Amino acid sequence: MTGLQDRESELAVLNGALADQEALDELALRPEDFTDARHAAVFHAMLAVHEAGRTLDLLSLTDQARAEGAKVDASFLAQLSPVSAANIAYYAAKVRELSSKRKILSALRAIKDGLDRSSSEELVDQLEQRLTDLVVGQGAAVKRIGELLGPAMSTLEKRYRDRGALPGLTTGFTELDRVLTGLHPGNLLIIGARPSQGKTALALTMALAQSTAGIPVGFFSAEMTGEQLVMRALAGIGRINSQSVATGLLREADFAKLMEAGQKLYDAPLFVDDTAYISLGQLKSRARKMRRLGIQCLYVLVGEISKSLKVLARELSIPVIALSQVGREADGRMPTMADLRQSGEIEEDADVILFIHREHRSDDSGRDRLTLLDVAKNRHGATECIQLIFIPEYVRFESKAHERKPA
Secondary structure, eight states: OBTTBOHHHHHHHHHHHHHOGGGGGGSOOOGGGOSSHHHHHHHHHHHHHHHTTOOOSHHHHHHHHHHTTOOOOHHHHHHOOOOOOTTHHHHHHHHHHHHHHHHHHHHHHHHHHTTTTSOHHHHHHHHHHHHHHHHHTOOOSOOOHHHHHHHHHHHHHHHHHTTTSOSSBOOSOHHHHHHHTSBOTTOEEEEEEOTTSSHHHHHHHHHHHHHTTTOOEEEEETTSOHHHHHHHHHHHHHTOOHHHHHHOOOOHHHHHHHHHHHHHHHHSOEEEEOOTTOOHHHHHHHHHHHHHTTOSEEEEEOSOOOTHHHHHHHHHTSOEEEEEEBOGGGTTSOOOGGGBTTHHHHHHHOSEEEEEEEOSOBOTTSOBOEEEEEEEEETTSOOOEEEEEEETTTTEEEEOOOBOOOO
């Protein structure tokens, strides 16, 4: 091994893959992780043979390398030998580790080269983005369609095997999951409503459903303090009257519920940032740090919705849920996309747009509980109007039977 390269380990990976081509599915390696150009070309050919469903051997490998025009001479291919794949994971880990170090070094050099041209804030943003790309594992932006076919077919095969399973992250609402097929990486979802219709309650209900199920979630709450968020969460999880939680006028039975709710909340992988007046640059920086902590979904409760949130969703490869205020002119009716602030930009960038509309119907308690959740835009599926029940004393939503959206 010399410096940040280890050609012996790279060669061991190639030989191990020849002995057991199924191991290729578990290596998490790409051709660019190899420093020797011949090794990279051979590994690329191996992946092509494997993804095409053909048997990987020296003959099929030679044919594929020749078809790709790879500059790998026959004498080098003849040196490969399908030895035992018992240690292939060990050698692959060494190749990955050195590749990561080379990428880190490249990032640091790029930052050093930009010291005279960029501000410190821009340099920090660039470095964080490069490190996040490294952790998340994003590849090159430009790919041949053939390179995308293999992963797409693998996804389809997995969906076929897991028929009935939810492809995306759960929202906590069965009917909404059915319409959206869950929340998907890279998607921007907007929740729009007039003031006091329950935007924050809906977002928090979804985030708590995910995090208490063990899904790591990030939550930016610029318009509510962390303590207020915890109070709402305790009331919702424990089904305790939120007014009683706020005033301390609790019944004896409430304390047992509080303890149980507190335990669930303590164990939940929910990461909260309640910085007031947070800038977009700060939000992006902290979101990247949350992503490195493993979050799979991000909620943004801030005053302004920006086009950059869609870019952030793609960069972090997670769904991002943001809240948007609807103008007072929508009072008394279901909001539409024209009612959104900055509606043109939001409508264009969002993958999913949900509108909350509280129906003027009361139950026996005299409170308006029936709420319509209109899936007004769904880039990848149908639009429907779903009925939810808002429980004001717990500041949370619960599911109700859906109804079809009229044509």
